[in-house]
Amino acid sequence: xxxxxxxRILLKLSGExxxxxxxxxxxxxxxxxxxxEIADVAxxxxxxxxxxxxxxxxxxxxxxxxxxxxxxxxxxxLATVMNALAVQNALEQIGVDTRVQSAIPxxxxxxxxxxxxxxxxxxxxxxxxxxxxxxxxxxxxDSAAALRAAEMNCDALFKGTSVDGVYxxxxxxxxxxxxxxxxxxxxxxxxxLKVMDASAVALCRDNNIPIVVFNIRERGNLARVLAGxxxxxxxxxxxx
Numbered sequence: 001x002x003x004x005x006x007x008r009i010l011l012k013l014s015g016e017x018x019x020x021x022x023x024x025x026x027x028x029x030x031x032x033x034x035x036x037e038i039a040d041v042a043x044x045x046x047x048x049x050x051x052x053x054x055x056x057x058x059x060x061x062x063x064x065x066x067x068x069x070x071x072x073x074x075x076x077x078l079a080t081v082m083n084a085l086a087v088q089n090a091l092e093q094i095g096v097d098t099r100v101q102s103a104i105p106x107x108x109x110x111x112x113x114x115x116x117x118x119x120x121x122x123x124x125x126x127x128x129x130x131x132x133x134x135x136x137x138x139x140x141x142d143s144a145a146a147l148r149a150a151e152m153n154c155d156a157l158f159k160g161t162s163v164d165g166v167y168x169x170x171x172x173x174x175x176x177x178x179x180x181x182x183x184x185x186x187x188x189x190x191x192x193l194k195v196m197d198a199s200a201v202a203l204c205r206d207n208n209i210p211i212v213v214f215n216i217r218e219r220g221n222l223a224r225v226l227a228g229x230x231x232x233x234x235x236x237x238x239x240x
Contacts, residue, residue: 037216077133146199166233
């Protein structure tokens with residue numbers, strides 16, 4: 001299936017991608033490799049990013065172990081700021097002008113999130129990294145990615161993960177799980193397919209923002225998928 005090409009993109013990276021082969025934290029070599037791939041495609045696309053924090057701290061998992069949920073979620077938001085700064089550092093080391101905007105004001109290390117300022121950065125060719133989720137507990141970075149994609153009038157949301165698309169079951173646990181080339185938002189929600197959380201999927205559906213799920217760990221895959229090639233799944237409204 002030939003996928004459409006998009007100009008303004010929000011790229012959602014899971015925090016786990018930044019671990020490389022490790023079990024925790026940030027692997028500088030992996031961050032540098034991802035940054036180079038982002039830089040390569042930034043020449044032809046307007047890009048903004050949301051990075052998760054699961055490689056450092058996951059609020060929902062901590063709450064399940066006894067943390068108070070609101071505090072745990074705020075801790076997870078701070079983890080995303082650390083990851084955003086790491087990606088910014090790697091991008092700027094290779095000459096890519098980058099800005100980090102946080103939903104939780106912390107003016108010493110980054111800008112506050114201001115939509116019009118973010119749009120202006122992108123118009124000037126800068127990559128904007130949105131940190132600290134939505135700034136509110138009980139919302140995931142998936143929801144933050146969908147929200148920022150809508151606010152920034154993005155053509156699509158690209159989710160870089162460790163799998164090469166959307167399956168009808170977990171391909172790591174179920175041999176022969178079927179991968180979709182294309183699937184509707186309605187089917188993702190009705191069948192509870194593990195793409196993003198339901199609120200993020202619904203927000204993209206209501207704003208007609210396609211979600212493209214692909215494997216960011218495969219070297220060079222970001223450029224291939226953005227060009228309309230490569231292995232990925234596109235989630236979109238019916239009749240598109």
